[in-house]
Each structure stands twice: as C-alpha cells, then as structure tokens.
Amino acid sequence: MNIYVLLKKTFDTEEKIAVSGGVIEDDGAEFIINPYDEYAVEEAINQRDAHGGEVTVVTVGDEDSEKQLRTALAMGADKAVLINTEDDLEDGDQFTTAKVLEAFFADKEADLILAGNVAIDEASGQVGPRLASSLGISYVTTVTSLKIDGETVNIEKDVEGDVEIIETSLPLLVTCQQGLNDPRYPSLPGIMKAKKKPLEELEIDDLDLDEDDVEAKTRTTDIFLPPEKEAGRVLEGDVQDQVKELISLLKNEAKVL
Numbered sequence: 001m002n003i004y005v006l007l008k009k010t011f012d013t014e015e016k017i018a019v020s021g022g023v024i025e026d027d028g029a030e031f032i033i034n035p036y037d038e039y040a041v042e043e044a045i046n047q048r049d050a051h052g053g054e055v056t057v058v059t060v061g062d063e064d065s066e067k068q069l070r071t072a073l074a075m076g077a078d079k080a081v082l083i084n085t086e087d088d089l090e091d092g093d094q095f096t097t098a099k100v101l102e103a104f105f106a107d108k109e110a111d112l113i114l115a116g117n118v119a120i121d122e123a124s125g126q127v128g129p130r131l132a133s134s135l136g137i138s139y140v141t142t143v144t145s146l147k148i149d150g151e152t153v154n155i156e157k158d159v160e161g162d163v164e165i166i167e168t169s170l171p172l173l174v175t176c177q178q179g180l181n182d183p184r185y186p187s188l189p190g191i192m193k194a195k196k197k198p199l200e201e202l203e204i205d206d207l208d209l210d211e212d213d214v215e216a217k218t219r220t221t222d223i224f225l226p227p228e229k230e231a232g233r234v235l236e237g238d239v240q241d242q243v244k245e246l247i248s249l250l251k252n253e254a255k256v257l
C-alpha cells in the first residue's frame, strides 16, 4: 500500500508567541511536528505494518523543515519529501499549499493519504480536504479509528464528542483526530536509521509549477492576541452585603441581569 502523510511544522506549543505589526515573530522559536500530524505518522506506520507497503512523509516548507521530516523518519516512516518553496514563493495560503501538493501527487498512485485534523497555528483545516477534492478522491475528517480490509475502509469519526461510523473505500484521504492512537517517541536506533533514510528535496519548478499557478487567494490583513484578562474582584464584608453588591455589579457593570 502506498501511504503518504502530509506534515506541517508548527510552533512548539510551549513557545510564547510574539505578534508585532500583524506579523507573528518566529525568530528563535522552536518548531515541532504539528501534533495532529503525529497521529497521522503513527497511523501510517501501523497501517503499513498491518498491510505492507511504504510510508512517505511530505511537507511544503523550507530548509528547516528537514528536522521535522527526520523525526517522522525516526518514528518509522520510510521516505520523506521536502517541497522547498523558500526561494520561489514569498507568500502563500491554504490554496498555495494544496496546489503544490496537488502537483506533487499528480504522478503518484496514493492508496491512503493521512493529514492532521488542523494545524495548531493557523487551524483552517483546509489543506487535506482541498487536496482530496482536487485529486478526485474521497476524504473523511476527524478520524478516531481506521480499519482497512482490502479496498474497504471502516472509519469512526469524531463529531464534537459523538461518533459517526462510515464505510468507504481506497483511495482515500483522512484527517486525524486526537484519540486515533498514541504517537510513539522516536527510539535511539530509529534516530540513527533516520539519518540514512531517503529525503528528496523538490522545488516548485520540479513540479512544473510557477509562481502564478500557486498565488495565494487570500491575504492576512491583521493578526492580534486576545486582550489581556483583567484581574478578578474579590468581594468582602458581610455576606448579605456581598450578595447585594454582586447583584448590583451583575446588573449595572456586567449588564447580564
């Protein structure tokens, strides 16, 4: 089975992100594999081990994305592809990313493509469904269980806490939700092996694309952090007076009564 994982590098969730002039400052920030993509890598490895074939991890990124690809290889993926847009594209959006991936998959025979449910930074959840749609294959989002039997695929999908049971067939793209599996940590032998596993680097030229083909359809005009929370207020004194004061505050300040 030809299994592919779409992998995005994101800020480490522990990072304190600074926003200045509508731009996220990422100088010196630590980057990790988007956490939902770790479920996708783990699932891809498990499906390969059960059904044979190989796992290829693909990212649209820059030179530094090699680190996250090597981590996926150390977890157990077989091959990695870095589509490096650094020198060719200054700007991009979900359309750009999906279009680049569409060109990459044009000559591939993918049986199963796994993506994350959302990227934790921009969280549009668009890239997987957009790609499946342009490749003309089925897709199911927020998957928490995936069972493949021949061409038939049985899926459990999270719907805001409820479970939807779906039957579909390969080829298929799924986006992975928390609960699908427990992603493994790369082992030391895995890390050593990953250094020698194939990592192909492509540019958009290699995919017969030029800048105009992938020009962003949207422009981010501003990004800002939520306003700082004001400190809470502790009422003091006699309980009867506190209750009266609370009612007055809810009525006159919060205006919720």
Ligand SMILES: Cc1cc2nc3c(=O)[nH]c(=O)nc-3n(C[C@H](O)[C@H](O)[C@H](O)COP(=O)(O)OP(=O)(O)OC[C@H]3O[C@@H](n4cnc5c(N)ncnc54)[C@H](O)[C@@H]3O)c2cc1C
Binding pocket: 006, 007, 008, 009, 034, 036, 037, 058, 059, 060, 061, 085, 089, 090, 091, 092, 093, 094, 095, 096, 097, 098, 114, 115, 116, 117, 118, 119, 120, 121, 122, 123, 124, 125, 126, 127, 128, 220
């Ligand atoms: C050339 C270029 C320049 C960009 N410039 C900017 C910029 O200046 N400012 C800015 O804010 N953003 C920029 N982006 C990022 C872009 O706006 C989105 O972050 C990106 O398209 C993914 O959208 P998302 O984060 O909403 O992912 P989602 O759609 O939420 O991601 C869902 C899943 O899709 C897959 N996926 C998402 N992104 C990638 C990827 N890059 N490679 C492989 N798989 C992926 C992963 O499996 C992920 O879990 C740029 C992108 C490109 C290609």
